[in-house]
Amino acid sequence: MHKARTVLDRVLVVAGVIALWQMASLSAGAYWVPAPWPVLKTLWAMAQSGALARHASYTFQAAAWGFLIGGLPGAVLPFILRRMPRLSAILDPYLVGGYGIPKLALAPLFILWFGIGIESKIAVVASVVFFLVFFNTTAGVRAIDPKLVQMARLVGASELLIARRVIWPSAVPFIFAGLRVSTPYAIGGAVIAELISSNRGLGYLVQLGAMNFKTVEVFAAILAITLIVIGANALVNGIERRLLRWRPANALNKDAASGGM
Amino acid sequence: MNAAAPLLEIDGLGKRFPSRDGRSMSPWVIQNLSFSVKDGEFVTIIGPSGAGKSTLLNMLAQTDAPSEGEIRFRGKPVREAGARLSPGLDCQIGYVFQDDTLLPWRTTIDNVLFPLEAQGRLDDASRARAETLMKAVGLNGFERYYPHELSGGMRKRAALIRTLVYDPPIILMDEPFGALDAQTRVQLQEDLLRLWEAGRKTILFITHDIAEAIALGDRTLVLSRAPTHIIGDHSIDIPRPRNLRDIYAVPQFAGLYETIRAQVQ
Amino acid sequence: MITTGRILLGLALLACWEWGHRVAGNLFVASPMEVVQRLREIVEDGSLWGHAASTLWITALGFAIGFFFGVLLPFLLDQSERATKAIEPAVLASMGIPKFALAPLLILWFGIGDAPKVVIIAFMTFYMIFISTFSGLRGVDHKLIVMAKIVGADPMKLARDVLWRSLQPYMFAGLKVALPRALSAAIVGEFLVADKGLGYMIEHARQMGDTTGVFTGIVVVTALVLGLNWLLERLQAKVMAWRPKDASVAH
Numbered sequence: 001m002h003k004a005r006t007v008l009d010r011v012l013v014v015a016g017v018i019a020l021w022q023m024a025s026l027s028a029g030a031y032w033v034p035a036p037w038p039v040l041k042t043l044w045a046m047a048q049s050g051a052l053a054r055h056a057s058y059t060f061q062a063a064a065w066g067f068l069i070g071g072l073p074g075a076v077l078p079f080i081l082r083r084m085p086r087l088s089a090i091l092d093p094y095l096v097g098g099y100g101i102p103k104l105a106l107a108p109l110f111i112l113w114f115g116i117g118i119e120s121k122i123a124v125v126a127s128v129v130f131f132l133v134f135f136n137t138t139a140g141v142r143a144i145d146p147k148l149v150q151m152a153r154l155v156g157a158s159e160l161l162i163a164r165r166v167i168w169p170s171a172v173p174f175i176f177a178g179l180r181v182s183t184p185y186a187i188g189g190a191v192i193a194e195l196i197s198s199n200r201g202l203g204y205l206v207q208l209g210a211m212n213f214k215t216v217e218v219f220a221a222i223l224a225i226t227l228i229v230i231g232a233n234a235l236v237n238g239i240e241r242r243l244l245r246w247r248p249a250n251a252l253n254k255d256a257a258s259g260g261m
Numbered sequence: 262m263n264a265a266a267p268l269l270e271i272d273g274l275g276k277r278f279p280s281r282d283g284r285s286m287s288p289w290v291i292q293n294l295s296f297s298v299k300d301g302e303f304v305t306i307i308g309p310s311g312a313g314k315s316t317l318l319n320m321l322a323q324t325d326a327p328s329e330g331e332i333r334f335r336g337k338p339v340r341e342a343g344a345r346l347s348p349g350l351d352c353q354i355g356y357v358f359q360d361d362t363l364l365p366w367r368t369t370i371d372n373v374l375f376p377l378e379a380q381g382r383l384d385d386a387s388r389a390r391a392e393t394l395m396k397a398v399g400l401n402g403f404e405r406y407y408p409h410e411l412s413g414g415m416r417k418r419a420a421l422i423r424t425l426v427y428d429p430p431i432i433l434m435d436e437p438f439g440a441l442d443a444q445t446r447v448q449l450q451e452d453l454l455r456l457w458e459a460g461r462k463t464i465l466f467i468t469h470d471i472a473e474a475i476a477l478g479d480r481t482l483v484l485s486r487a488p489t490h491i492i493g494d495h496s497i498d499i500p501r502p503r504n505l506r507d508i509y510a511v512p513q514f515a516g517l518y519e520t521i522r523a524q525v526q
Numbered sequence: 527m528i529t530t531g532r533i534l535l536g537l538a539l540l541a542c543w544e545w546g547h548r549v550a551g552n553l554f555v556a557s558p559m560e561v562v563q564r565l566r567e568i569v570e571d572g573s574l575w576g577h578a579a580s581t582l583w584i585t586a587l588g589f590a591i592g593f594f595f596g597v598l599l600p601f602l603l604d605q606s607e608r609a610t611k612a613i614e615p616a617v618l619a620s621m622g623i624p625k626f627a628l629a630p631l632l633i634l635w636f637g638i639g640d641a642p643k644v645v646i647i648a649f650m651t652f653y654m655i656f657i658s659t660f661s662g663l664r665g666v667d668h669k670l671i672v673m674a675k676i677v678g679a680d681p682m683k684l685a686r687d688v689l690w691r692s693l694q695p696y697m698f699a700g701l702k703v704a705l706p707r708a709l710s711a712a713i714v715g716e717f718l719v720a721d722k723g724l725g726y727m728i729e730h731a732r733q734m735g736d737t738t739g740v741f742t743g744i745v746v747v748t749a750l751v752l753g754l755n756w757l758l759e760r761l762q763a764k765v766m767a768w769r770p771k772d773a774s775v776a777h
Contacts, residue, residue: 358669
């Protein structure tokens with residue numbers, strides 16, 4: 001009963017948004033605000049001609065490589081630093097500072113170093129993802145109950161076993177949180193780098209439409225990116241839910257950090 | 262107003278909640294519960310867990326509406342049928358919760374003064390009263406501390422005098438000393454009795470501890486399991502002032518304890 | 527020992543920078559000394575202040591707009607459970623909109639003035655503040671509300687002394703994330719479209735092949751964001767002295 005009403009309400013909200021969009025298009029003119037239907041048709045045409053897949057796969061590649069190159073050390077380093085409290089204390093202010101640096105502002109530097117090809121996009125994504133994963137994993141490693149570790153040590157577990165059986169399972173949710181939060185950033189970071197300077201990718205697609213004054217293409221490209229981000233979020237959330245079924249979750253809090261891009 | 266009327270009358274009170282899907286009602290939590298309280302009386306209420314004790318107090322405090330029955334204060338119904346609830350009945354009913362519910366961002370003294378501030382009654386006289394109360398429970402010197410810097414017992418004391426400070430005629434207490442260690446608990450019970458004997462407010466005190474119910478009350482009501490109603494009404498004829506630390510040695514104690522325990526099961 | 531280590535590491539990083547400069551050459555890594563020199567120049571000729579003021583202005587404006595709506599909407603939604611349920615998924619989904627990708631569109635709409643950047647910053651700020659206010663309102667201890675009503679607090683008193691104070695930690699968590707990000711959004715916005723501002727300064731230098739200019743700009747921007755973080759941290763410590771030290775709202 002309540003559920004059905006909620007679903008109906010939600011459908012109404014979506015319908016309302018589309019109606020508003022249509023109205024905006026009518027009042028501002030289709031050149032400035034293309035109506036929903038032509039945008040969908042353009043998106044479909046892009047998909048059929050293979051242009052969408054080509055540009056999306058370029059963006060995906062940049063995001064995926066950056067994700068790997070930044071995420072892997074971000075997930076591993078905290079486990080190493082756990083064993084070296086002094087080193088981690090020394091590194092701490094630098095890592096906090098690195099976290100605070102606006103990585104996207106480094107894009108011109110990366111373009112300078114790596115050119116306008118995919119490498120500079122990968123660098124942007126990796127620098128963003130590394131810190132997100134690093135700090136989430138560090139939080140996980142720190143959240144481990146020291147009593148559990150002590151207990152394991154008392155019963156004679158080796159350090160390797162402790163790392164594998166005690167620390168790793170407790171940290172997994174946090175690593176996942178880091179990866180999940182990073183997903184939209186990885187895609188967003190790649191898109192932004194492409195916006196600044198590129199000749200391929202979804203960000204370039206937006207830029208191209210704007211340069212040719214084809215707002216309908218701009219809209220279609222933005223819609224495509226939005227759908228891809230939503231899809232990627234849903235995918236990571238789904239994987240996480242499956243793996244970490246035992247943890248309670250709160251939908252809004254989970255997405256809290258992904259509002260930024 | 263009828264002078265002979267009890268201060269508070271509860272008549273045929275019943276409560277049940279809407280079920281989760283919102284279409285039907287749950288079984289009765291409380292049904293056909295009646296009792297009355299005289300002015301200045303210290304009534305302790307005891308019952309098995311899950312007996313809807315907090316639900317009862319919430320209805321008395323006007324934070325929850327009864328499904329049936331009536332509550333009368335000084336002979337008058339507290340609420341017209343269908344009217345909005347007025348929590349605390351215009352500051353006539355104080356409520357000391359199970360948790361201390363101190364505002365964590367206020368210092369101890371500011372927490373104690375909060376009701377006066379909210380009621381617009383903050384003046385030199387009320388400030389002095391607050392200070393006297395703080396001193397009476399040994400909180401002097403801790404005025405500028407935040408709740409997280411106080412011990413559990415001190416937070417309870419602060420919560421207690423926060424209610425006493427604005428002098429409501431009736432004070433409801435929902436297992437206020439439940440989570441404390443035995444030593445702190447006795448100290449707080451002594452503080453409470455001393456303050457009560459000085460002011461003779463009407464107190465309704467819920468507890469799950471039979472000894473506490475006997476030690477504190479003029480009268481002990483025993484609640485049944487759900488649907489909750491009153492199955493025992495015992496007059497505690499132990500003279501005051503009472504020595505709480507030796508309450509077990511009072512001749513009436515053992516008999517009362519046995520009778521009440523048999524009823525609580 | 528640790529402090530010494532930190533200082534040594536800092537010096538080592540500087541040495542790395544200098545070494546990188548010598549190995550990679552002026553085109554890829556600017557010399558630290560030249561960056562300092564350039565910094566002094568733009569401070570002295572005043573061009574730094576002009577750019578910084580422009581960036582800070584659009585940051586403040588966009589942030590204020592985003593903050594206003596980010597606080598307002600959750601309070602409105604708080605009035606109706608049904609409305610919250612109805613639009614929550616739509617709001618969450620709309621977060622997937624790539625804000626910066628709107629820039630070319632906004633430029634078409636509003637021209638190349640401040641408006642496109644302000645809209646982007648407001649947009650980003652809105653989501654971050656919305657989320658923290660929303661979860662903050664849900665996190666208010668219901669018992670404190672009941673207590674305040676019982677002791678006679680009117681709705682104003684309740685809003686000010688209970689709701690607002692309960693929200694503060696969430697607000698700060700939101701602020702600490704949102705404000706530095708608003709600043710970096712301003713800078714990225716200026717990469718995309720501007721004729722002044724710190725982002726323009728960096729991007730212009732890159733297009734001119736002026737590596738020293740890029741490095742100098744990035745140093746300035748980094749210092750600005752880190753300074754802002756530090757300020758917020760201090761402010762939070764001051765305003766929320768009532769909280770136990772270890773409790774914090776994760777963001």
